[in-house]
Amino acid sequence: MCAAVYAARNGADVTIIEKNTQLGKKLSMTGNGRCNISNLDMNEKRYNAAAEKRMKEWLSVYGVLDVIRFMRSLGIVVKSEDGYLYPVSGQATTVVDAFKNELGRLGVEVIYGEQAKSINVLDDTLDEPGNERYLVITNQNSYEADRVIIATGGLSGAKTTMSTGDGYYICKKLGLTIKDTYPALVGFKADPDEIMPENGVRCTANISFLLGTEVIAKEYGELQLTKDGISGIPVMQASGKVVKFLAEGKPIYASINFFPDYDDDDYAGLTKEMMRLRDDRSLEEFLNGIHNSQINEMIIRRTKMSRTMKMKNISESMVQSIFENYRNYKLKLADTNGYQQSQVTSGGVSLGDIRDDMTIVSNNGIFVVGELVDVDGRCGGYNLQWAFTSGAIAGTVASI
Ligand SMILES: Cc1cc2nc3c(=O)[nH]c(=O)nc-3n(C[C@H](O)[C@H](O)[C@H](O)COP(=O)(O)OP(=O)(O)OC[C@H]3O[C@@H](n4cnc5c(N)ncnc54)[C@H](O)[C@@H]3O)c2cc1C
Known part of the structure; x- marks a missing residue:
């Protein structure tokens, strides 16, 4: 949703393919229903050791103040409780609703109830590096796109959220390395x-x-x-x-x-x-x-x-x-x-396969963001910060 907002604000024509019948199911459950958006005590040391170096750079591009400004742009006022940031409303659903309103205002189309299965580079564009087009294949249809952002989440809370790790299979088919996954914050x-x-x-x-x-x-x-x-x-x-x-x-x-x-x-x-x-x-x-x-x-x-x-x-x-x-x-x-009781997934798409702009090293037009990537943070808003940081970077770069 964050990537879609950034891309659409930059003038891109954006479509979200959402497997669930609603957007932001997991987001609506965060912070015990209060949504701990980020944390004023923000630095790379709050993330898994393998990600620290990259997180330092990513947070310098899009950090906690950017999240606060972004929330404000969605109409969400944020408060700090000892550095832990929440919407003043105290309701995660207000953040989901604000996203939905903004996506509607920007004309982003949301296709509900379709499961993305794979991404193919269109044959007739294979010899145009940097200008390839893609086919996103779902369980019901296929969609052509100039850029694809994979944001299918990890496995935490899988049964209730519909984030069931599909992205690992999609990314594996693209030749990406998937680091072993484990339930974390558990x-x-x-x-x-x-x-x-x-x-x-x-x-x-x-x-x-x-x-x-x-x-x-x-x-x-x-x-x-x-x-x-x-x-x-x-x-x-x-x-x-x-x-x-x-x-x-x-x-x-x-x-x-x-x-x-x-x-x-x-x-x-x-x-x-x-x-x-x-x-x-x-x-x-x-x-x-x-x-x-x-x-x-x-x-x-x-x-x-x-x-x-x-x-x-x-x-x-x-x-x-x-x-x-x-x-x-x-x-x-x-x-x-187990995953159902966990708040984040440790492991996932290897950072070695992801560039600083969130594209995959083997292709300029495919991006991977959020929990799907081998980045996991401590409790306290660090995982949503990562979802926003990676989503904002990918959405911005994809729309250039
Ligand atoms: C109970 C709970 C509480 C949490 N509380 C906090 C908190 O307070 N603060 C914090 O920072 N983090 C918290 N987290 C972690 C945080 O929610 C996640 O890190 C974050 O939501 C990851 O965002 P994401 O966009 O990568 O994935 P998700 O939020 O999982 O979104 C992925 C989306 O992709 C959709 N999808 C999945 N597969 C497909 C497919 N094949 N085709 C189409 N659509 C698909 C899903 O339906 C979903 O809408 C919590 C997690 C849980 C489970």
């Missing part, structure tokens, strides 16, 4: 043998992800623990660095520190205090003053202590073992929660 299932809370619990924690003993990602924030696994912003933020190893069957552990503000001295102090306060209370009663009852229950079960044991009978090594678990609650991860 929660994880814990190994079934792990001790987890019976009911869901949220808490602020530090969480590290380990490949064997090597720390591969570290985050802080509000963690969600369920009886099946872990999620929440810090888990999603780290997921991009973890999913590949998990898919390869490597042993991945999450280590949770339930007292994120405590250093070694604080822990030692707490242990001492606990020893000093030992009395007739049960272990369960005692721990209820220390942390959330569901987290305490996990720790009691893991240390195999009796919840009814009197505190006065507890040894110093037992107390140390309890605090070691608050500090380093290690969980083996079994899998991600």
